[in-house]
Structures are given as structure tokens and as C-alpha cells.
Amino acid sequence: MSGKSLFKRIDWLTIFIYIALVVIGWVNIYSSTFTDTDPSIFNFSSLHGKQLFFFGVSILAIILIMALEANFYERFSSLLYVIAIVLLLGLFVFGKTIAGATSWYNLGFFNLQPSEFAKVATALALAKFLSDIQTDIKRRKDQLFALGIILLPAILIVPQPDPGSALVFFALLFVIFREGLPLSYLVIGILTIVVFIATLMFGTIWVAIILGLLIVIFFLLKKKTFKVPVFPVISIVVATILFSLSVDLVFNNVFEQRHRDRFSLWLRLEKDPQKLEQIRKTIGYNTYQSEKAIESGGFFGKGFLEGTRTKGDFVPEQHTDYIFSTVGEEWGFVGTATVILLFTFLFLRLVFLAERQKNPFSRMYGYGVISILFIHYFINIGMVIGVLPTIGIPLPFFSYGGSGLLFFTILLFVFLKLDSNRLKEGF
């Protein structure tokens, strides 16, 4: 087996989906930044031209990744992580501010976004730590250390400010769950979100009443012999109610109005339909416009370069975070469904690849890749089609942005390189 060339060992299916996504993405960037005066695709001063250039850079990166030894990544993961942290820290001194966020280094010919690099480095470092023989994820100390690896870059990214990118790192928690962190953590996490939303929607009193009802049902259904753990139940109730009260407090006093409005819109907290519509068209303007653009595409779409709302720049940030609305308007349901299916296949394929790794590091890194790509996809498309609140993060392989495309590519192809080496001896 080891005699087979890299060419035969690499997973071409993933590469095919990757290329399909990048090409579809580029076509839509071309359309959303298209002007009649400058239709050339190779004009590198235009946005689509730049994106094409970075696709070329990405291919060079792929070749480099494939050329390096597979164990390079495992060996140097800690170093890469340190570099990433240093780069993030350096932003506080040397960072370039674009659109209010100090997230870039100005390298002259392009702006490097170290948070993109940090995603790759953190995924590698986490895999490295978790796959270490001395690490036992059941141990509290190791759990905290793993959490620390994830939180450190996130904490550095929040003040840029770029809360969206910071949020992405939490997706790596999934890797820890996969590797043995008790699911109860996940359950508690989900319940926290449920209580948070329920408090906003119904108020603390209703949360308490529902909780009381659940306890009553619990007592009615329990076996006679079952001994009720009185203290834990009481502490859960108290904790929930305190949390619920604090949600109210935080929501009304700590959150800014624009945050409150986003939740009002998302959860339809505003009952006055006129006010809601007002919020929809101001705070929710981007989502409103993107929903309208997608809606107007219908089943078959308006056709390439025919999206009037795209042309009229009705959807702000359309070539970056809202690129999916261009797909919706110009290619219709056919286009959007194809993209969703491509992503879904990509993720399932990656899960399959990750699960077949014999080397734990490769598997854990694979899960890291899936987690990071998936959270981008989930939050971005959820926002664009109006089922999630507005959180500005890009759609992998699609959104305009050189660093983004390059590092998503690196993220993915490092895993493909590891996968291609999965059967090699001595690895």
C-alpha cells in the first residue's frame, strides 16, 4: 500500500466537492461585484480578480502541504499554535483596522487575518494535546487545559472586536466531546441556551412554572423505590431560577440596544407588528434584504448576472457574508439546494474520513476541521436565510476574502494530507 503514489491515496471526492464549492462561490462573487464597465475576470484590481488570484495562491499552498511530510503537522502543531497566539497579540500593536475591526496585518499586497490562521493552529494544537498519551480527557485538569487551548485565541479575538470569529473556536468543543468529555456537559450547555431563550420569550415566572411542572411530572412518573436526590434537585431549581433572573438583568442592563433588537427580531419578542416590521427593516435590514433576494429567485432563479437586487447592491456585504443570497437570487432553489447538498456531502465525507483514521491525532484534527467548517456554514447560512440572528462570519470557500479562502483550504488539505498517509508505517 505504501508504494502507492500520493495521487492515488488522496481522497479525490473531497477535492472534487471543494473545487465545486470554490468555483460556484467565485462565480457568485463575480456576479455580486460585477460592473458593466469591467467584465474581465482576470482584472486583479477587481474583487473577483483578487479572489481568483487567491485561488491560485491556495493551489500553491495545497502543493506545499502535499509536499511536506505528514508528521510535520503533528510535530510542529505546538509551535504553530504559539505563532498564532503571538500574531493575535501583535494585532494590538501592529494591527490594521478595517471596518472598525483591528483584525488584519497589512502585508502590502494583501491583508493577512491571523484569526484565520489561528483556527488551523488551534485545531492542530487541540488534536496534538488530546492525542498525547499522557492526556486523559476524563480528568478535570486535562479538560480545563483543552478548554484553555480553545479559549485563549477566542479571548484574544473578541476585543478586535470580532465576536463572530471568536465564537467559531467554541465549535472545537465538539472534538473534546468526541474524545470522551461526558455528554452531560453538552446537555447542560443546551439546557442553558433553552432557559436563556425561554426567559427572553416568556419571562422568569413562566420558566419557574414550567420547571415546577416538570418536577411534578418527574415525581408522578418515578418509581416508588427511586430515591430522590433532594439536594441536587433543589440546587438545579435554584440555579435555573437565578440564571433566568440574571438573563433578564443582563439582557436589559448589559446588552446594548442593538443586541436587544437582534434578539427581539430573531425571537419575535416585539409583539407590535408595526414596530417589528420597523426593526426588520432597520436592525434586520441585511437579513430582510437577503431573504427578499432569495425569495425573488424562485425555483430556477433569475440567471447569471441577472439578479436585479444583487446588481442594485440591495443586500449589504453581499460578496462576503451574504454571498449565499446571490446564489438564491440568481440560481434559485436549484442553486441553493445544490450548495446545501454539496456542503452536507462534504461534511459527511469528512466524518467518514475522520472515523477511518488509525492515528488519533489525524482523527481529532479531522473532527476539528469539520467543527470549524460546519459552524461557519451553520451560522452563515442560518443568518442569510433568516433563521439565526445576525452574526458576521464568512461562508467557507464561498465568501470573498483572501485569508479566508487560503486558510480554509489549508485547514482542509492538511487533513487530506494526513488522510492520505493513514496507512503508512511508522507514522
Added chain:
Amino acid sequence: MKKVLLSSIILIIGITFIGRLSYLQIFSFSPDQVLEDPAIKAIYDYPERGYIYDRNGKLLVGNDPAYDVMVIPREVKPLDTLEFCNLIGMDKEVFIYKLKKAKVYSPRLPSVLVPQLSKEDYAKLQEKMRHFEGFYIQKRSLRYYDTKSAANVLGYISEVNERDLAENPYYVQGELKGRTGVEKTYEDTLRGKKGVQYIQKDRFNRDIGPYKDGALDTPPEQGKEISITIDKDLQEYGELLMHGKRGGIVAIEPSTGELLSMISGPTYDPSLLVGRKRSKNYTVLYNDSIANPTWDRSLLAEPSPGSPFKTLNALIALQEGVITPETKMKCYNGFYVGRTKRGCHCGGGVRDLNVGIYKSCNAYFAGTFRKIYDKFETMDEAMDVWEKHMRSFGLGGYLGSDLHTGRPGRIPSKEYYDKWYGDNRWSSSFIISNSIGQGEVAVTPIQLANMTAAIANRGHYFTPHILKKVNGKEITIPEFTELKQTTIDRKHFEPVIQGMAEVYRRGTARWVQIPGIEIAGKTGTVENFTVIDSVKTQLTDHSIFVAFAPVNKPKIAIAVYIENGYYGSRYAGHIASLMIEKYIKGKITRKDLEKRMLEKTLDHEYAKPYSGEEFKINEYVW
């Protein structure tokens, strides 16, 4: 469990997304119509409405510039309402209401806020307008009338209403459309086609260039100018003559079927229905249900034709061979239907066709009519033949002209009587009144004129029409240029026409001869009734007259119908005579006659039924 957890989440999210997308793109899909797409703005370029000229190239209708204050509701920024209302001269409440209505129509399409400002108001407004976002001034053109006549012929235009908008997608709110007359019939020709330019806009509502590179744009098509067959001078003169009288005059050029004039009395100045006062004035005209100036009597009145109808009965009798011009009948100052005597004013004696016509002898024509149906074995057969002949003169049905309205009149058929009296429960005595143009027959003035033209042409006519030229080119519409043959042979017309000429020489119209012009005509005096306090009451007879001239080379055929004008030659005959002289000679030699017609009114007659008192009819009040 942990292995499938992630895969399950991926699948669930994928399904959720596709579900949401199918909801957005399939179930609540609303395609962007070009006009509804917020990213596209349509800019219209209105061509000028075509001018209307008379048959001799004299201008009847032109255009005047006018200015509409338009509003695009969604572009309106908060404004000093009071100041703006003062500026445009509108109540605040009306302004708010209109703005709301415009918003309901469309927040992003322009609506008219104030229609048709005058040039002066426009000058005042123009410079201040730019302070008010969302409002602008659209230039349009208003109709300008170079005559005070022919309102019924020309018609008027008004703003399209919601029904027009729903019916014809061409129109956009605020546009004008022909409502009656030529403006209605030739709306498409006169209007032209507005040009449209689609502009792609960005979210700040800025133009960013033509939509689809202008592929959908269309240039405006100029409205065409038309000439109508009306003779402006004759029309204006006829309306002067109709002063204070109700009725209709229709004059036709027999050799072409062109309508030389079409007068309805009372009428109104067409300029009344232009501009901002249009709807107020229209309401006044429309609500005058007694004089009814908006009701075109030349096309819609359906009186019994009276004695002119006798000429047709004579022609049918000749055609069917039941009489010859020499056939004689005796008049006993009337004739008998069974045992009832019907009167006759001709003086009595033995009558042949010629005398019968010029003395308008009822007995002669009753006898003639009897001979027609005696020829056939059954009444049904006779009625069919008679009806067929009548219809060939364009009676009893729509003429198929290019006028915006009309009535079919009535030529009773056997079915009509079967329905009225029961199958075969009627006989000749039931229908004998038709012989003298009373009874069930009903004819509109334009049909009467057309029938006269057919006699003048000795057996054929051209469908009466109003359009003469489009953009200076004579029309070639087969419906109007092809000859319609009647069922009567040419040879039978001469004796009847001789009788009609005698009417002028020594018959019922000898008072209204025109020196130098030989006229053939026929008077008609039509009994008529109304209902006053649920009592059927007879009113003064309608005065009817048909004529054509000159006898041998007819240039004009005319029908005059004057409501309650008493006997045929009294008003109708005079007016017909003056009209013919005016048309043929271009001037009037009989000034006293003209003066009398211009001054006399029938207002006293029209007041009678509404006076609430007993009144006499058919009085000699000169």
C-alpha cells in the same frame, strides 16, 4: 452514539436549511415583476396626443401643456405639511388622504397628487419643489379645443380609473384615456405609445445605469393626427341653429358615407371637460337629466321616423311590383282600418305616387302597404320580405360605424309581433301604422340620414363613418369604402325622388326652397307621448325632415329631428334647408329665415310637461 451524533446534526441542519429555502423560494416565492422590483425604476416618455382636424384641414383639437404634481410615497421625507399644502393649494386633510391612497396604490410607483396645474401655478411651484423629496412635477399635455362645437363628436379624455388599470396593463395611474367620441374610438391612434426606460437602482435609490442594457426599453411612438369627416363650419352652424332646441342633425356625403356633421342639441362647450374643472363640470352636465346634454341625440334618440318612412314603403311596393308610379288611390281625408277611420291632412282626392309623396297622403301609403302584404299568401311571408328590404337600408340594426355609441332602432319582424300579440294572433290592421312611419318602427337620426343617402345614391350607401385621414393619408378601411347595395333596383328610385323633389316645389316644404339648388326631401310629423303623473299624455309632435341636394348629383343627405317641433317643415324643414344652403353655397341668402331659426327656441314646449298645469299641444306659436 458519539460517532453518529455529528453526522445526525449535519443531516438535520441540512434538512432544516433546505426546508427553509423551499419555504422561501417555492412556497412564498413572489417573482419580481419589472415594475414591482425595487431595484428597477421605469421612466416614461409620453408622446403628444394626436391633433384632430376637420375634413378641410381646419384644427379642431390640439394640445396645451399641463403639469401634474406627482408623488412617490416611499421617497417622501418628513415635510412641513402645512407649507406644502399652501404651496399646492390643497387642504391638509385632502393631502393626507391622497398620500395614503397613493401609498395603497403603490409605495414606489408615482401617483398623481395634484392633476393638471395651470402654467401660472406651475411657475410658482417649480422652484420650491426640490425642497420636498418624493414629489416632482410631470409634464403632460391637455386637450385644447379650437371650437366650441362638436363636443359629442370629439368626446373627451380623462384620467384612467382603477377599472381601466385592471383591464388594460398599458395604462399607469395618472394617464389619460379617451372616454367618448373620436377620442374613445381612435384612442390607440391618437394616444401613440409611451416610451419606457428601465433604470437599475441601488439600495440608496441611485440610478446605476440601464436595466439589462436597455434591452426592454422602448422608444415612444408618436400619436397620430387624424382628420375627421366633419365639416367644422357646418357643424358649428348647425349647433347655432339648434340653439334652444332638442334633437339631432346628421348630414352625410352620399357618395362616400362621410359624416359631414353630427349635431346633438342641447350640447356643451368641449372645453368644459378639460383640466381640473372637468369633473365638476361633468357632474353638472350629467345631472341635467331633463335636457341631458351628454346624451347624443343624433346617435341615441330612437323616435318613430314618421312620413319620411313612406318613401321606403313606396320603393318596396315598386320593387315588389304591386304598384306602378301611375297606380292611383283615393283619399277620403283619411282611410279605414276595419271600421275605424284614420285621418289624413293631404286634402283628399285621387292620388298617384308623386302626389302621395309630396302631399304626404296617409291613405295612399296605407293602401300601398296593404298591396305589399296582399301579394303574399301569409302575413309572415310578407313581413319577412318587407323586413329584408328595410334592413338593406341600414335600419333595425347597428350601422357598424366607427362612432363610440349607437342604437339599433327597430324594424319589427314577425317574431316581434308574435311575441307581442301571440303566435299569429295579429293581422295587417295591427301593423298598418308602419306604412306611415308610426307604430313600432324606430329609427335613429343617423339611420334616417343614411337611409336618405341611400335614396340619393339611387340604391346604395356607404357605412357612415367619422375617420377621414390618419397622418394625412386617406383611410382605406373596407368597411367604409365598400359600397352597400340595397335590395331595391335603381330604376324604382327616380319616381320616388321626383315626388321628394315636388315636396320642395309645391308640397309640404314649399316654404323653404333654396334659390338655385334643387332639393329632394320629405317631412315628418311624429306623434309622441310621455307619462305625467302616471297618465299617458300626448306632447307636441316631433318635427322630422330628411333631404338631399342637389337632386341629380347629391352632395349632402341630411336628417333633422327636433323634439316637439310640431310639423315636419316647421323646424326640421327650415333647419335642413339652411344646412344644405350653408354646405353647398357656403353662405345663407335667406337672412330672415336664418334669423328666425337662430332666435326661436322651444323652451316653452319643453317646460310644458314639467309645469304641473294643463297644457295645449301643437300650437301655432311663431
